[in-house]
């Protein structure tokens with residue numbers, strides 16, 4: 001799809017204008033935040049700042065594990081405050097200004113606080129365990145830590161839809177009606193129980209249209225955003241559900257769990273090899289004390305950062321497979337194209353990203369490529385425009 005063809009497919013001029021201002025801002029902030037966070041973290045590790053902070057807490061008249069917990073909690077609070085400022089200025093404020101974020105400041109802060117309250121104990125508990133593993137086996141700690149990491153990640157993915165998601169959103173099974181009937185037939189073809197398809201009230205936070213698969217095994221659910229169910233034509237909802245069913249049918253979540261676990265073990269092993277020489281350079285000494293933990297964390301972040309293009313490329317390939325699945329099982333490729341246009345407009349998506357942006361940031365193929373795939377399956381621009389027109393009024 002060429003520049004200029006977006007009007008043929010019915011993209012809304014107003015949304016395109018907003019997206020052209022909004023997305024470059026987001027990219028600039030992402031680059032600035034990554035550079036600034038990296039610089040501050042490297043400086044704190046190699047200037048001895050973490051060493052001094054650790055020595056301060058270690059000097060308290062308290063058992064070692066309490067002093068280490070206080071050190072870790074202090075770091076986590078500083079990181080949370082740093083992220084809060086960047087997110088507020090670089091994500092929340094522009095999101096509100098461009099109409100993408102609907103959450104009130106109170107609600108947004110409550111979400112951030114809730115995330116902090118949930119993750120801080122995991123961060124502190126994880127740090128305490130890691131320190132124990134490193135003390136017990138200074139060169140083989142990566143074996144136990146990998147095991148704990150992989151099991152912990154699996155439990156988190158399993159429990160997420162039943163324990164964590166309900167703290168942030170309300171998800172209800174689809175109510176009886178003609179749409180549920182249509183979606184039931186589709187989900188049966190993928191061997192998925194329609195009772196596990198839920199409507200989730202994301203409109204309280206964003207105007208973007210969204211859908212996702214969550215959980216594994218008995219907790220597996222497909223979530224359809226309420227603004228998708230309210231604002232799109234039934235055939236578009238079908239197309240989007242078919243894409244999500246593709247993730248289920250093609251076992252993408254299980255594959256992603258195995259892949260992420262393998263990469264995590266690789267990253268942890270490499271960090272175990274790199275930590276002793278770097279600890280030497282930074283003057284931390286060996287065998288390590290708890291002061292070394294921020295250096296280990298820095299190594300993980302850098303290595304995952306380097307793996308980002310690979311992880312994103314694998315994700316884009318999986319998303320393309322799901323688009324192909326959706327186009328196979330749905331009878332209306334024009335409705336699929338309409339759903340893509342509507343989702344891209346509601347997300348203020350960059351529909352002509354540069355190659356660098358696509359490689360580094362895009363977990364899905366650019367929407368233009370997705371529409372081109374629909375066109376190859378017979379999508380007609382006139383029909384796509386008419387589906388969009390028919391339902392655009394109710395979406396506003």
Ligand SMILES: [Zn+2]
Nearest residue numbers: 243247319322
């Ligand atoms: Zn997908």
